[in-house]
Amino acid sequence: MVHCVNASYHHGDLRRALIEAAVAAVGEVGVGSLSLRAVAKRAGVSHAAPAHHFGDKAGLLTAVAAEGHDRFADALERAWQTTGDFVEVGVAYVRFAIDHRPYFEIMFRPELLHTDDPELDRASRRSREMLHRGTDGPGPGEAANGYSTAALAAWSVVHGFAELLLAGNFDPAIDDDPEGVLREVVRQLRF
Amino acid sequence: MVHCVNASYHHGDLRRALIEAAVAAVGEVGVGSLSLRAVAKRAGVSHAAPAHHFGDKAGLLTAVAAEGHDRFADALERAWQTTGDFVEVGVAYVRFAIDHRPYFEIMFRPELLHTDDPELDRASRRSREMLHRGTDGPGPGEAANGYSTAALAAWSVVHGFAELLLAGNFDPAIDDDPEGVLREVVRQLRF
DNA sequence: AACGCGATCTTTCCATCGTCAAGACCTTGC
DNA sequence: GCAAGGTCTTGACGATGGAAAGATCGCGTT
Numbered sequence: 188m189v190h191c192v193n194a195s196y197h198h199g200d201l202r203r204a205l206i207e208a209a210v211a212a213v214g215e216v217g218v219g220s221l222s223l224r225a226v227a228k229r230a231g232v233s234h235a236a237p238a239h240h241f242g243d244k245a246g247l248l249t250a251v252a253a254e255g256h257d258r259f260a261d262a263l264e265r266a267w268q269t270t271g272d273f274v275e276v277g278v279a280y281v282r283f284a285i286d287h288r289p290y291f292e293i294m295f296r297p298e299l300l301h302t303d304d305p306e307l308d309r310a311s312r313r314s315r316e317m318l319h320r321g322t323d324g325p326g327p328g329e330a331a332n333g334y335s336t337a338a339l340a341a342w343s344v345v346h347g348f349a350e351l352l353l354a355g356n357f358d359p360a361i362d363d364d365p366e367g368v369l370r371e372v373v374r375q376l377r378f
Numbered sequence: 379m380v381h382c383v384n385a386s387y388h389h390g391d392l393r394r395a396l397i398e399a400a401v402a403a404v405g406e407v408g409v410g411s412l413s414l415r416a417v418a419k420r421a422g423v424s425h426a427a428p429a430h431h432f433g434d435k436a437g438l439l440t441a442v443a444a445e446g447h448d449r450f451a452d453a454l455e456r457a458w459q460t461t462g463d464f465v466e467v468g469v470a471y472v473r474f475a476i477d478h479r480p481y482f483e484i485m486f487r488p489e490l491l492h493t494d495d496p497e498l499d500r501a502s503r504r505s506r507e508m509l510h511r512g513t514d515g516p517g518p519g520e521a522a523n524g525y526s527t528a529a530l531a532a533w534s535v536v537h538g539f540a541e542l543l544l545a546g547n548f549d550p551a552i553d554d555d556p557e558g559v560l561r562e563v564v565r566q567l568r569f
Numbered sequence: 570a571a572c573g574c575g576a577t578c579t580t581t582c583c584a585t586c587g588t589c590a591a592g593a594c595c596t597t598g599c
Numbered sequence: 600g601c602a603a604g605g606t607c608t609t610g611a612c613g614a615t616g617g618a619a620a621g622a623t624c625g626c627g628t629t
Contacts, residue, residue: 201577217489219410223616233579235617240577244616297546298408333549339539339559340566344531347538355488358525368530375531376566392606414587424608426588431606435587 202240202250204230209251213289218299223247242301248293249301255290256310259283263317276320277345277373278366284349285365291349318342340376348372393431393441395421400442404480409490414438433492439484440492446481447501450474454508464513468536468564469557471509475540476556482540509533513569531567539563 208229213221223244224234241247266279284291293299300307319338334342348369351357361368399420404412414435415425432438457470475482484490485505491498513529525533539560542548552559 219489222614224614234615235580236578238617295542295545295547298410333551336559336562336566339548340535340563343538343542343563344535345538346542347534347536347540348530349538350541351486351534351537354486356486357530368527371527372531372534375528375568377568413585415585425586426609427607429588 201230201232201236205232205237205240205247206250206254209247210289213251213292218248218289218292218296245299245301246304248299249304249307251290252293252300253304253307253310255287255294256307256314258287258290259294260310260314260317263314263320267317267320273320273341273378274370274373276317277341278369280318280345281349281352281365281369284353288353291353295346337376337378341373344373344376345369392421392423392427396423396428396431396438397441397445400438401480404442404483409439409480409483409487412439436490436492437495439490440495440498442481443484443491444495444498444501446478446485447498447505449478449481450485451501451505451508454505454511458508458511464511464532464569465561465564467508467511468532469560471536472540472543472556472560475544479544482544486537528567528569532564535564535567536560 205226208226209221212226212229216225221244223237226247227234227236230236237244237247241250262279262283263276266275267273269275294311302308318341319334352361352365396417399417400412403417403420407416412435414428417438418425418427421427428435428438432441453470453474454467457466458464460466485502493499509532510525510529513526513532543552543556
């Protein structure tokens with residue numbers, strides 16, 4: 188039993204193919220118009236194939252979100268270790284939202300996901316930890332809730348910027364150099 | 379011709395009833411699971427009735443979003459004129475998101491709306507202007523794009539806080555006193 | 570070497586959805 | 600009154616997500 192964990196019989200690696208197809212589809216039509224059947228067609232399988240690997244639509248999106256959080260954590264960690272500047276972690280946050288929009292569109296939408304999924308939990312916990320690097324630690328910031336005020340402020344500002352930008356709520360002029368604008372915005376924070 | 383603008387024949391004021399039914403439905407199941415047919419049933423009309431008043435689903439959501447932006451602008455203006463403190467405008471921003479969640483869930487999601495609708499344009503422009511009160515004006519903040527850096531930072535931080543809070547991405551402990559936490563978060567901004 | 574089991578995928582079916590077209594009803598203006 | 604047009608209903612269609620049942624295939628066992 189358990190012939191092939193995560194492996195392949197008929198298709199090769201359908202699980203992987205479906206995730207990639209989902210990401211591509213979300214990139215084209217948005218998560219709101221994502222159709223399981225379109226994803227299946229894109230991967231060259233029948234419309235019911237995804238259900239076997241992911242249970243349901245939320246299951247597929249959960250797998251995408253988990254992968255997204257992993258990549259996200261990687262990007263944030265890279266930024267932190269490269270520059271040592273927490274502002275640059277914030278820039279990386281928004282950079283990821285822009286460059287990997289399909290992932291980002293899904294990652295922070297629990298209503299689309301199976302929030303009890305252990306893989307998602309592990310990955311999102313990892314990306315969450317990366318966010319606290321730099322703001323947490325020495326500073327005071329009451330930890331009555333799980334976060335320091337500085338971490339909450341930083342998270343809120345970069346997340347809000349990313350959401351408003353991606354949704355198109357900003358002046359289009361910002362699209363020319365979102366990084367530059369964001370850098371100035373983040374500098375408005377006291378650390 | 380044009381017997382009754384916005385008025386009532388068979389039903390009373392179906393347009394109004396449908397908007398209220400939509401708000402109630404979004405409050406219960408979220409905008410993602412909103413069904414036009416459920417809204418119609420809630421208003422006591424046939425499943426195709428909404429189409430006549432709003433064209434399509436996006437049309438109904440557009441009307442809801444426009445009404446939301448009007449109420450939103452009212453709330454922000456009230457906060458500004460009452461306190462004169464821009465921090466309190468930010469608090470009112472998040473307060474609105476919490477207290478009128480169904481509206482807020484829709485207002486900043488252009489992909490769900492008819493963004494060319496004149497009513498929506500007027501209302502959202504109004505709420506946008508309220509946001510710039512207090513940050514704009516005297517300060518420098520390059521206006522290369524439409525906003526000052528301070529306004530962008532303030533908007534981003536309150537919007538991000540609201541989104542993360544509503545989506546449930548924060549520690550549940552914050553739900554006890556989101557206003558208090560937000561006030562400290564906003565104070566992390568230099569004005 | 571043959572069997573059987575379980576994993577993988579397909580096919581078929583169903584309820585629900587948004588939208589469209591056609592018709593019924595009702596109010597208003599003439 | 601009567602035509603006209605706004606209001607709403609009915610019925611239908613294609614698309615969707617999901618459930619159920621069957622077909623196909625590879626592996627471990629004997």
